[in-house]
Amino acid sequence: MDIRFLAYIQWDYNCLYIKIEMEVNGTLIWYYTICKREAWLIGHRIVPDQKDNRIMIGRHIHKYFFSREKAKEVLIDNTIKVDLVKGRCLIVEIKKSSKFIDSTRWQLLFYLYYLKHKKGVVMEGEISIPDEKKRVLVRLSEESEKEIERMIGEIEELLKQEKPPKPEWIKYCKVCGYKEMCWV
Amino acid sequence: MSKVLYVFQSGRLKRKDNSLILITKEGENKSIPVATVSDINIFGEIVINKRLLEFLTKNEICLHFFNRKGWYVGSYYPRRSLNSGLITLKQAEAYLDNKKRVYLAKKFIEGAYRNILKNLEYHYRQTGNEEIGNSIKNINQSFSKVFETNDIPTLMSIEGDIRKEYYSTFGLFLKQEGFEIERREKRPPSNPMNALISFGNSLLYASVLSEIYRTYLDPRIGYLHQTNQRSFSLNLDIAEVFKPVIVDRTIFQIINRKEININDFHEIGDGVFMKESGNKKFIQRYEEKMQSVIKHKKLGNVSYRRLIRLECYKLYKFFTEDEEYNPFVVEW
Numbered sequence: 001m002d003i004r005f006l007a008y009i010q011w012d013y014n015c016l017y018i019k020i021e022m023e024v025n026g027t028l029i030w031y032y033t034i035c036k037r038e039a040w041l042i043g044h045r046i047v048p049d050q051k052d053n054r055i056m057i058g059r060h061i062h063k064y065f066f067s068r069e070k071a072k073e074v075l076i077d078n079t080i081k082v083d084l085v086k087g088r089c090l091i092v093e094i095k096k097s098s099k100f101i102d103s104t105r106w107q108l109l110f111y112l113y114y115l116k117h118k119k120g121v122v123m124e125g126e127i128s129i130p131d132e133k134k135r136v137l138v139r140l141s142e143e144s145e146k147e148i149e150r151m152i153g154e155i156e157e158l159l160k161q162e163k164p165p166k167p168e169w170i171k172y173c174k175v176c177g178y179k180e181m182c183w184v
Numbered sequence: 185m186s187k188v189l190y191v192f193q194s195g196r197l198k199r200k201d202n203s204l205i206l207i208t209k210e211g212e213n214k215s216i217p218v219a220t221v222s223d224i225n226i227f228g229e230i231v232i233n234k235r236l237l238e239f240l241t242k243n244e245i246c247l248h249f250f251n252r253k254g255w256y257v258g259s260y261y262p263r264r265s266l267n268s269g270l271i272t273l274k275q276a277e278a279y280l281d282n283k284k285r286v287y288l289a290k291k292f293i294e295g296a297y298r299n300i301l302k303n304l305e306y307h308y309r310q311t312g313n314e315e316i317g318n319s320i321k322n323i324n325q326s327f328s329k330v331f332e333t334n335d336i337p338t339l340m341s342i343e344g345d346i347r348k349e350y351y352s353t354f355g356l357f358l359k360q361e362g363f364e365i366e367r368r369e370k371r372p373p374s375n376p377m378n379a380l381i382s383f384g385n386s387l388l389y390a391s392v393l394s395e396i397y398r399t400y401l402d403p404r405i406g407y408l409h410q411t412n413q414r415s416f417s418l419n420l421d422i423a424e425v426f427k428p429v430i431v432d433r434t435i436f437q438i439i440n441r442k443e444i445n446i447n448d449f450h451e452i453g454d455g456v457f458m459k460e461s462g463n464k465k466f467i468q469r470y471e472e473k474m475q476s477v478i479k480h481k482k483l484g485n486v487s488y489r490r491l492i493r494l495e496c497y498k499l500y501k502f503f504t505e506d507e508e509y510n511p512f513v514v515e516w
Contacts, residue, residue: 046270046271047266049398050266050398163504163505163506164504179483180494180497181497181500181501184482184483184497
């Protein structure tokens with residue numbers, strides 16, 4: 001079935017019943033593989049400093065990309081937001097650089113997992129990094145499915161916690177929008 | 185780097201395309217790129233319309249109004265884009281839980297006390313005046329009473345005692361005649377120094393309010409200052425910590441360098457207020473102070489304005505993670 005059609009019928013439904021409780025989504029998977037504290041904060045709707053330079057640049061790139069290119073975001077079930085759908089069986093995630101390529105891979109694998117088990121469509125994924133002229137194909141395997149399942153469970157547990165995990169210094173802290181909230 | 189826009193002229197402030205434009209009475213047009221503005225403080229007679237307010241809301245810019253005496257009139261506080269149920273609830277909970285409320289109130293006083301002491305110790309070293317030494321002792325004595333009480337009004341009065349003693353020393357180290365004060369008088373200020381302090385404090389209240397706007401905190405819930413008695417109270421609490429560091433130091437600097445003098449003040453009714461010339465001079469130094477940076481242990485260079493925001497983040501941590509709250513204290 002065409003994924004765009006799926007999104008279309010779902011849209012009507014979402015307008016009627018806006019889901020209040022947080023569900024694990026692709027972005028959360030992405031954050032979780034980088035920093036657990038970040039995932040807790042974003043899961044509790046505490047966003048990083050919006051005037052942070054990198055975040056402003058990122059937002060601009062996103063806006064620019066989606067207004068000038070053919071790319072079109074597709075929101076399914078209010079849970080997963082696919083950047084681009086190519087043909088009938090390929091979903092694409094667009095990123096600025098390959099710095100977090102592993103996290104992006106897990107994010108994409110989560111989409112594929114979701115589509116397979118909740119929607120019954122088997123698809124393939126592609127990470128696209130236009131700036132680096134790079135494309136990486138991502139396919140679901142049995143192992144990765146298990147890993148995704150484990151991650152979803154862990155994230156659900158994490159979000160149930162009353163307090164965020166204590167900050168731990170990693171190399172990304174230096175450029176993170178949450179830096180001041182963690183290390184003040 | 186966006187800055188605070190101060191408008192002294194009279195005229196009309198408008199939105200034009202995606203930018204701000206100030207049309208002064210003399211017919212001069214000044215365009216101000218919106219990305220360079222973080223808040224707007226208005227002293228002149230400015231005509232605004234809804235279209236402008238919509239535009240400011242979209243760009244998350246607060247508008248603060250001051251009257252001709254330099255008193256804070258009110259703010260246009262745009263719809264919040266940052267809303268977190270979790271933090272709002274926790275913030276209210278900390279107010280309702282008397283233990284937490286008293287804890288925070290004491291911490292705000294402690295911050296003010298420590299920063300006041302830094303100022304006095306500096307001037308004691310400079311002048312060696314024994315009277316300042318005595319005042320330091322008196323202030324220490326007043327502060328030790330903080331640990332004996334759990335009552336907010338009593339805490340407020342202790343804070344008042346500390347400030348009274350502190351202000352009485354101003355005449356001892358200021359290098360210009362005419363700025364001594366005996367008592368702090370607010371409504372109306374009866375002498376130039378009181379007028380200067382009132383003006384500086386109202387600027388700081390507005391700046392803190394703008395910083396709170398960019399966080400999840402609700403400015404209506406304060407701890408030391410009575411909530412529900414006025415529209416905003418958390419900004420007064422946080423400002424308490426920064427007054428000695430930002431406002432008072434700016435005042436000392438501007439007086440000792442003789443940048444401001446008695447001629448910059450005039451009487452309106454039964455009070456003394458700053459003239460526009462005085463306001464402008466003070467604001468210039470105040471903004472320089474706010475933009476100057478200090479070295480933070482983990483975060484690198486941080487401006488004084490940013491320090492106010494960091495104070496808000498510390499409160500987040502206190503509310504959501506039960507971490508200790510330690511107010512900002514200058515190190516020199």
